[in-house]
Structure formats: C-alpha cells, structure tokens
Amino acid sequence: MHKLDDKPKILIVDDSTEILDVLQSLLKDQYQVFAVPKAAIALNIAQNQIPDLILLDIVIPDMDGYEVCKRLKANDKTKDIPIIFITAKTGIDDEVKGFDVGGVDYITKPIAPPTVLARVKAHLALKREKELLKENIKLREDVNRMTQHDLKTPLNVVINYPQIIKELFEVDEEELEMLNEIETTGYKMLRMINLSLDVYKMETGRYTYEPVSVDIISILNNIMRDHKDYIQSKKISIEIFINESIASSDSEFILTGENLLMYSLFANLIKNALEASPRNEKIIVKLSQDNEWTVSIHNKGAVPPDVRATFFEKYATSQKSSGTGLGTYSAKLMTETLGGKISMETSESDGTIVTTSFPFEVGSNLEL
Template sequence: MAEIDRQALDRVSLKIPILSAVLTEDTLAFRRSRPLLGILALALVVAVALPLINITIIFPAYSKLLIATIETGAVRLAAHTIPPSEKYGKLTHQSMESPRLLADIYRLEKNFELLKIGLYSPEGATLYSSDASEITTINKNPQFLRVVAKGGIDSKLGTTTKPGPGGLKKRVDMVITTVPLMNDGEFLGAFEFQFDISDVKSNMDRFNTYATYGSIITSLCILLGVIGLLSKESSRLKALRQADRLRADVDRITRHDLKSPLVGALNGISYLKQYTETNAEQREVLDEMHNTVIVGLDLINRSLDIYKMETGKYQYTPVGVDIASTCHQVAADLSGLAAERNVTIRIIREDAPEDEADALYVAGEEPLCYSLLANLVKNGVEASEPDRTVDIILSSNGEVTIEVHNTGAVPETIRDNFFDKYTTAGKQDGTGLGTYSARLLTRTMGGDITMRSSEEAGTTITVTLPKHDSTETGA
C-alpha cells in the first residue's frame, strides 16, 4: 500500500512543475512567429529588389526593345533609299551625282522627321550628311570598321539639342543607327540615321517611374502590415507570459500552503501512534499514512526546488552521496511498479563486484540524486515489454557514469527533443516533464545527460556526475 501511494504521489509530483515552472514560451513563440518573420524578410527583399530590378533589368530591356524596333525600321529605310543602280557597287563620291538618290534622301529627312542622315563609303568617308560641314570627313567611330564593315548594325542611345520656342535650346533624345549596305558579303557603304525618340522615351521613363514607385509603395504596405502583425503577436505573447508568471506565483503559493495541512496530518498521525492504543493492523495503516505524508511533503519541496533551478535561484550545496545505495533504494521503491509490469530491475557495477556494501560517491544532493534516478528508472520500466529487464549500470573513471538501459525504443519523432519540456509519446497520463526534470537535476549538480536509442539496441540514458572523494564523507 505504501508503494502504491508513493507511485501516485510521484505522478502528482510530475504534474506540479507544469504549473510552477517558468514556461519556455519564448522558444515556442519564436517558432510560431517564423512565418511572419519570413514574410517580413520577404517584404524587405521585395522593397529593395524591385527598384533594383527595374533599374538593372527592366529599364535596359525597354531600351533594347526600342533600339531593336528602330533598327528594323532603319534597315527598311536603307533598302528603299538606295536606287537599283547603286545596290551592287561600292558607294563613292560619284554615287552622289545620282538625282534619284539625293531625292530619296531628301524625302526621308522631311517625311520621317529624321534628325540627321549620313551616307558613308566603305572606307568611312562621309559622302552625304544633313550637316554639310561633315561632308568629306572620315567616320572615326571604332564600331564602323569593327562592326558595320562586317555587316553588323551599330545602334546607340544619345542626346543632342535643337532650337526650341523662344530661341531656347531643347534637349532631344535620339537613337543613332548605322546600317551597312552589303552585296554577297561585300561591304558597299553605310547609312546613318538619327531618330528623334524624345516623346517615346519620355513616356517610357514615366511608365518606369510609376512602376518603380508602385512596387515600392506595395512593398512598404506589406512591410508595415507584417510589422503590425508582429507587434500584435508580441503584445499577445507578452500578455501570455504575464499570465503564466501570475499563474506560477499562485501555484507556488498554493503548494506552499499545502504544506500546512500535511504537517497537521503528520502531527495527528504521530499523536495517534504515540497516545492511542492500536492493534497491529491499525499501526501498519498509521505507518503507511505517516510515510505517505512524508513523501507528499518531500514532493512539494522538490517541485519548489525545480522552480528555483529553472530561475537560477536554487542554493546548491553538494555533499558526498552514495549513488550505489541510492540506486538500490530506487529499485526497491519501484519494485511494486516493476512487479505489476513483470519487469526486472537490475543494478550492475562495472568497476567493482556487485555488492551493496561497495559505496560509490558522487558530489551532489541525495534528494536530487534520488529524484533523477527515480524518473529515469520509472520511465524505463513503463517503456519495457513484460519479461524484460531495466539495467542500472554504474562505473567510475574520473567521473561517475550511470547508464539506465531498457529494451524499448524512443519514437524517432521525439528523439531530437527528448529532454525538452512537455515532450512525451505513448503515455495517456504523460506530462513530458520526467526527462526534462532529469536533465535539469543533472545540470544543477554539474553533470551531463545524453540519450541514444534504436529498435535493435533499445534505449540507454547516460548520466555523468562529478565524483566525490569518499574520505570526505566520513564513510
């Protein structure tokens, strides 16, 4: 009966920290906010990237498309301007004596409102130009011999000025296109056309400006919206944390107040045992009640200690603890649970013959060591199939190593966060605090805890604790 009561109280003790501990909502909140943070990052990228894309990709693409369209028109103009008599021979100064060629060039200047027309010989001599001062000069543009003379079209954007209203100079955007005249791969000469694109470029620049501003405004709206959502989420999480802290304070006070009636019950039991005549059966019941109340007080104190460990307020005072004796005590206390599940608990000493008299001291606190091992062994028993064993393996080599092994495997879904708070699987009444408190207790005592698990080898939890010089214990 005492064993059953102890197990029931132990289950209660596992549930108490869930209310008392400072919840790790910051980590969970960060994970929940990741989509919003992702959207925020995306909005920032878009706000910066869209203007850059417009400047580095879209604007140049529009310009290239405009130039390509004008090049197509320039090729057609050149083909229709050269009379049939001049299509198969190289252009020379004598070619300009053709009345038809001059008439066609004149019509181009007037009908298409070209800024300038130039006609060049294969050597680059200017045979004709709308600017009479350029006639007989040599075209020194490097692209003329490198591109045009080999049959390529040379086009580029440029600007010039022309008289405007009131005698003011007016800026003009233009495309300068030089079109070669070829015959069976032979370079005969070239036309140069200067097209006025001021209106087209102005409209294009206006469109691109509106598109850039629109993308920036859209990105900023998304950015502000996400910032607003993050701010709202932050306020909500802050309120939750405040509520959790308030609840933790209330729970802590409640647990502290629970000690008073338990102490009263303990005094009453002690009075009945000392001053009341009882038979053997009644004395056994009173002894069990006395032990159960003691365990209850110990569990309440332990849950308060867990809270202090989480908040860094626990006053840790290490002494020499015989971990071997503690293991035997844990095995004895959990023997009832093990018997119910038909599981055997074994204690194995790897550094010495198995003998309960062989002490093995660690630097720690006895209640913490007991709680740590009780959690791990209890979990091992509950995870084992019938007719299996749970081994507690002790060894010492500079540090004391305690391995708790059972034949069951931890589900793969929780192996990576096995020691995290509220991690549990396969238990209807599981709280996910057993392994969490085990890690907390181990680290409080300056040790380390790890887990390895597989379907073939089962599960082994390894705890390392600092060794204590047994001569200092007086043992």
C-alpha cells in the same frame, strides 16, 4: 497629455551644448529629460533619479563614457539602465569596447533625429518587457510559495498522525505497515512540493546548489521500494552494478550532489525505464568511476521515433495519455544543475540507455 511623472526619464550626457540642446528639444515632449555636460553630475543624477535610459557621449572631459558606463553597471541601483553611446567614433574596436562595458546600442554623430527617436523608443520598450518579465517571475514565485504553504498545512496531518497513532494505540503488523506507507507517502509528497519551486529556480538560473556526499545505492533502493508494486505487477527485476560487479546489500556509491535532487532525478529516470520496459525483463543500472562518476540506466524498450530528437525537451511525450513530458526535461535540468551531463541512446534491437555523468570530486569514495 502626459503628466511629467508619467513620462519615462532620459539622461543625456554630452559636453557639447549644441548636442544637448538638439537632443533635449527632440525628446522633451515625450520624455522627462535630464541633460548634463559632465560625468560626475551624470553619475549623481543616475543614482538619485534612476532614469529609464541614458544617452552617453564617449568623449567627456572629466571621465570618458566607457568608465561612466562601467561605474553605472557596477552599481546595483543603476546596473539595469540601458545605455546608448553617442559618438563620432565609427571604428569596430570602439563599438566592441562599448558593448563590452555594458552599452546596448550606438548613435553616431552627426545626430539623425529619426534614428534617435526610433532607437530610444525601441530600447525603452525592450526595458519595459524585461521589467514585466521580472514581475511575472516574482509573481509566479509568490504563487508557488503560497501554494506550497497551503499544501504543507494539511500534509502535516498526513505525516504526523501515523506516528501519533503508533504511540497511542497498539497496532498489528498489517496496520503498522499501512501507517508506515501513509507516512512515507506524506514525505514523498512533501519532497515533491519542495522541489516544485526549486525546478522553477533552475529554469531561471537562480537555484543555489549546496553539494554534500550522497550515496546513490541508498537512493536507488528507496526508489525501488517506492515503486515495488509497479515493479511486481510488470514482473521486472532491477539489477545494480558497480564497475561491472553486481552490487551487494552493503555496497555504497558515494558522489557529490544533493539528496533531494538526486532522488528526484533518478526517480524520474527509473520510472521512465519501468514504463518503457517490456514485461518480464531486466533493468540494468550501471555505476562507474573513471574521470567522472557515471550512472546509466538500461531498459529493453525503445524510445518512439517521433520523440527521439526532443527526448529531453519540455513537454516531449508520445503514446502516453497520462504523460506530461516533464520527466526527462526535469531530469536534464537537475543533472545540469548538479554540474553533470545527460544523454540517451535508443534502438529497437538494444533498447534505451540513459546516461548521467558528474564531475569527480576529490574526497568522494567508493565501497564495494
């Protein structure tokens, strides 16, 4: 036997005493029931008791059920309570209106007890699943946040000690290069740690995008510098074009985005292109502006046929023992977060072109 406090709470709102008696009698053994005949009383109980489910009549003298539902959905405390409408109305328009204002289901009069029990049970189970999902999301965020903190603490040493050494000791050119490499790698790891939680927020639609002006040429140069050893080992050259003209050393390609996201996005795509490209080939990066900003990356390697259809899906990988299948997935996620689109074309004869496009923002500018 359940204790009263352990039972799910159900609020029944109907101006018919007969309906209230029937539903209360039907549900009282399994649930904690609040049965009221007026909308005003129902809103007060909902606010204070936070029921797990509401059975709501549409026709109530002091306020119709649609308006009650709207008010409940507009309140942060009650917006997540599932509402099942009770009605004698069976028209499609009435049902559509109920769903539009936030209802999850309908029970028609005359009341059929088995139907009521089944729908109440189903929607309470669904609500519990949603609550568990939210709890798991919060738990994952908490774990990620703690992991980030734990990783950042020792990483501070990696980032800060090279600078301290340079200030306290005389170092030769080779040692200076090594210290700079350690510091750069430390900052790279820090960016990766910070991005890990952001990617999860993007997946759940809760990432806050804060656009600024970003120079893609500068980002591409940083990426090429980070991968210089791999580029040299495969004897690959990377050429950058702006509107069909080769970029000069002082070129800029400014668009609206976020530096960290843009770096991570194009670092993923450039790394994929380097891995896929045959040796002694060129990778061509084309930047252009028409009705939108476009960045395309072309390498001479073809995407394996078994992953072409799932190229941007999570865990899609082929013939890469060390691959996670997250690179192109996260690239798509970041592109869409930035308001853009991403696509891929591939063939054995022409290689692979990955194209990202971003909406043009007034005030962005291009300098050759």
